[in-house]
Amino acid sequence: MGEVKLRILKDRIFTFIIYLLTFLSVIPLFAILFSLVKKGLGVINLNFFITLPKPPPDAGGILNALVGTFLLVLIASIVSIPIGIVAGLFLVETRNRFANMLRVLINVLQGLPSIVIGIIAYLWVVKPMGGFSALSGGIALGIMMLPMVVKSTEETIKLIPYTLREASYALGADYFTTIFKVVLPAGISGILNGILLGIARIAGETAPLLFTAFGNPYLNFNPAKPVDSLPLLIFNYAMSPYERWQNAAWGASFVLIAFVLLINIGVKLGGRRWRVKL
Amino acid sequence: MESEIIKIRDFSAGYGQNFVLKNINLSFEKNKVTAIMGPSGCGKSTLIRCINRMHELNLDAIHKGDILFNGKSVFETNPILLRKKIGMVFQRPNPFPTMSIYDNVIAGYRLNGIKLSKKEFDLIVEDSLKKAFLWEEVKDNLHKKGTFLSGGQQQRLCIARAMAVNPDVLLLDEPTSALDPKATAMIEELIVELKKTVTIILVTHNRTQAARVSDFTVFLYLGELIEYGSTETIFTTPKNPKTEEYLIGKFG
Ligand SMILES: Nc1ncnc2c1ncn2[C@@H]1O[C@H](COP(=O)(O)OP(=O)(O)O)[C@@H](O)[C@H]1O
Ligand SMILES: [Mg+2]
Numbered sequence: 001m002g003e004v005k006l007r008i009l010k011d012r013i014f015t016f017i018i019y020l021l022t023f024l025s026v027i028p029l030f031a032i033l034f035s036l037v038k039k040g041l042g043v044i045n046l047n048f049f050i051t052l053p054k055p056p057p058d059a060g061g062i063l064n065a066l067v068g069t070f071l072l073v074l075i076a077s078i079v080s081i082p083i084g085i086v087a088g089l090f091l092v093e094t095r096n097r098f099a100n101m102l103r104v105l106i107n108v109l110q111g112l113p114s115i116v117i118g119i120i121a122y123l124w125v126v127k128p129m130g131g132f133s134a135l136s137g138g139i140a141l142g143i144m145m146l147p148m149v150v151k152s153t154e155e156t157i158k159l160i161p162y163t164l165r166e167a168s169y170a171l172g173a174d175y176f177t178t179i180f181k182v183v184l185p186a187g188i189s190g191i192l193n194g195i196l197l198g199i200a201r202i203a204g205e206t207a208p209l210l211f212t213a214f215g216n217p218y219l220n221f222n223p224a225k226p227v228d229s230l231p232l233l234i235f236n237y238a239m240s241p242y243e244r245w246q247n248a249a250w251g252a253s254f255v256l257i258a259f260v261l262l263i264n265i266g267v268k269l270g271g272r273r274w275r276v277k278l
Numbered sequence: 279m280e281s282e283i284i285k286i287r288d289f290s291a292g293y294g295q296n297f298v299l300k301n302i303n304l305s306f307e308k309n310k311v312t313a314i315m316g317p318s319g320c321g322k323s324t325l326i327r328c329i330n331r332m333h334e335l336n337l338d339a340i341h342k343g344d345i346l347f348n349g350k351s352v353f354e355t356n357p358i359l360l361r362k363k364i365g366m367v368f369q370r371p372n373p374f375p376t377m378s379i380y381d382n383v384i385a386g387y388r389l390n391g392i393k394l395s396k397k398e399f400d401l402i403v404e405d406s407l408k409k410a411f412l413w414e415e416v417k418d419n420l421h422k423k424g425t426f427l428s429g430g431q432q433q434r435l436c437i438a439r440a441m442a443v444n445p446d447v448l449l450l451d452e453p454t455s456a457l458d459p460k461a462t463a464m465i466e467e468l469i470v471e472l473k474k475t476v477t478i479i480l481v482t483h484n485r486t487q488a489a490r491v492s493d494f495t496v497f498l499y500l501g502e503l504i505e506y507g508s509t510e511t512i513f514t515t516p517k518n519p520k521t522e523e524y525l526i527g528k529f530g
Contacts, residue, residue: 163372167436169332170366171443172358173389181389185376 033257040254043247049255053217059237059244062252064219068134068227072213073199075138075223080145081195087146088153088191089179110147117143118208126212134220134227137213141205145198152194156187193267200263204256206231230256283308283447283477284329289343291321291328293336298324300501301343306447306494311469311478313492313509315485317530321501322481326449329479330364331357348446362386365440365476366449370456371432373424373439380420382435383407386443402442409475410438411468430461437468441476448472450480454487466491485525489513497521 043059051061087106091099121140126132160183168178184191206229209215214226215236230252237249282305292298298321306312314322327333329345331352345352352360373382383403387394394402403420407413412434416427424435433453440448450469454462469478469491482488488495488509495512497505497520505512505521516522524530 161372163368163370164374166332166335166366166368167372167374167439168385168389169335170330170361170368171386171389171439172361174358177389177391182374182376186374188376 036250036254036257039247039250040252043251044254048248048251052219053233053248056240056242057244059242059248062230062233062248062255064217065228065230065233065252066255067219067221068213068216068232069203069229071134071221071223071227072138072141072209072229073203075135076141076145076202077195077199079139079142080149080198084146084149085153085184085191088150089157089184091150091154092157093179106147106150109143110151113207114140114144114205115207118210118212121208122211129224131224132212132214132226133224134213135223137209137227137229138223140208140212141202144205144208145195145202148194148198148201149191152197153187153191156190156194157183159190160186189271193271196263196267200260203259204231206235230259281308282306283348284479285346286325286329287344287346289328289341289345291324291333291339291341293340294338295340297340298501299328302503304496304503304506306477306479308477309473309475310493311473311480311491312494312496313488314479314481314496314498315483315488315524316498316504317524318483320498320530322483322498323451325498326366326451326479326481328352329447329449330361330366332361332366358390362390362443363445364447364449365443365445367433367436367440367451367453369452371429371436373427373432373435375423375425377424378421379407379416379424379427379435382424383438383442385439406438406442407435409441409472410434411464411471412438428461430457430464433457433461433465434468437465437472441472445476447477447479450478452481452483454482454484462487483530485527497524499524 048061049066050063052063054060087102091103091106117140121136121143125136125139129136164182164186165178168182173182209229209232213229213232215232216226216228220227234249234252234256237245237252240246284306286302286304289302290297290300302325314325316322324333328341329347329352333339333341334357347355347360347364373379374385377385380399380403381388383406384399387399387402404413404417407416412431415431416422416435424432427435433456437448437453454465457465466487469480472478473493480488480492492509495505495507495509496503497512497516497518499520505516505518507517512521513525516525
């Protein structure tokens with residue numbers, strides 16, 4: 001009997017240790033969220049969202065950065081989603097050396113430091129255009145988002161049963177109709193998840209924007225002109241000597257994290273709701 | 279001879295270097311149910327997939343010989359047009375998961391870019407679902423997803439989808455093997471009813487099913503046609519001892 005008790009005790013200790021370690025791993029996240037709420041929540045009100053920055057000592061709002069981030073994400077999506085979906089489909093549909101090479105390259109692209117992508121966008125877009133712009137920033141972010149769209153498309157489409165294609169062929173549909181009207185819609189929720197997570201990822205990128213979107217304290221909707229973005233604004237404000245600007249940086253950080261968190265929660269919940277039952 | 283809608287002539291087919299079907303000669307009678315029986319792996323699916331040229335979708339598919347549909351070689355017919363005239367239903371029900379019941383039924387039109395008025399589509403949907411014995415069960419839920427139906431209902435939806443484009447022939451590849459006995463019985467009733475409008479080629483390895491619903495029976499074994507005749511003859515006085523062994527359950 002003694003041995004059994006010892007085993008139960010051992011079991012309890014291990015369980016405790018596992019819980020403890022798991023708990024430790026989320027402490028940084030909670031610590032970050034705690035400071036964000038503590039320092040950021042105070043400056044957040046409606047005005048914070050709908051007004052532009054003011055000269056020091058005032059800070060004003062972050063409307064320019066919200067609009068800028070929206071513009072950048074929009075351009076990045078336009079760049080990466082169509083190409084990413086087609087490339088992902090190609091990887092599923094094609095089994096040859098070229099497809100394998102493409103798969104490796106996509107992985108390399110995913111591992112590329114974001115600052116390098118920024119430099120490339122600077123060389124390819126900023127220089128020829130003669131100035132910083134939302135377009136160049138959006139392209140840099142689009143390149144970062146591309147591998148996520150490709151991979152989520154590939155992973156999702158791979159799991160669509162072949163019987164579904166057969167059903168379509170048997171009705172006389174051709175290959176492209178089958179892919180675009182039957183296979184792709186069946187995988188839409190997985191692809192959408194990849195796109196949303198990609199957006200969450202690029203929304204917080206700073207480095208590639210430093211010499212592309214550049215930042216802009218004024219409201220700008222023109223893709224050919226510089227725009228601000230949330231992370232750029234946070235960077236600039238946090239580095240400033242003005243207390244209100246620093247507080248505004250916390251507020252903007254809170255908004256950014258809340259956005260990213262909401263997307264992640266949305267994907268979790270939506271994934272269940274929108275899943276296509278196969 | 280006009281009653282023979284499909285004629286298979288000296289036909290062999292397979293994968294890679296390997297012929298799975300060997301020199302098949304066979305004709306299918308119009309508006310009759312012909313059952314194709316045989317042990318698993320004998321080439322039943324391969325055979326019927328050659329009839330609507332689905333076999334060629336395998337990259338390594340090979341064939342020689344000919345299949346005539348209404349006197350014309352299927353290999354000289356555009357596969358898209360061919361498949362509109364020769365519908366197919368598979369082993370596992372495969373309704374389109376993103377489409378409603380309604381859209382599933384008219385998928386043959388939508389996927390081929392054929393536009394009709396809503397009224398015409400409504401009629402086609404109602405008519406096809408009635409033909410598939412499904413109308414009463416789903417008429418109030420036409421805009422729900424087809425995948426929420428039971429397995430048997432899904433299979434009838436697939437039959438409705440195939441019937442919606444008015445085919446001359448319906449190929450059924452073990453349509454009940456994934457279904458429970460009740461759903462199976464319903465599909466069997468349906469098959470008998472459907473032969474008024476279409477010619478049915480039914481692959482099954484269920485012997486009693488072949489006996490219950492078919493007019494003619496084909497027995498395939500290791501890719502060869504062993505015996506072909508009226509179902510009654512095959513089941514009562516088979517000529518080939520292999521057929522008899524199969525029917526009394528000695529193998530497969
Ligand atoms: N895609 C394929 N590639 C290679 N061989 C195949 C393929 N599909 C089927 N076969 C082979 O062809 C033979 C006949 O298969 P099939 O026509 O599916 O038989 P059945 O439907 O009578 O069970 C089997 O030996 C099977 O292994
Ligand atoms: Mg089979």
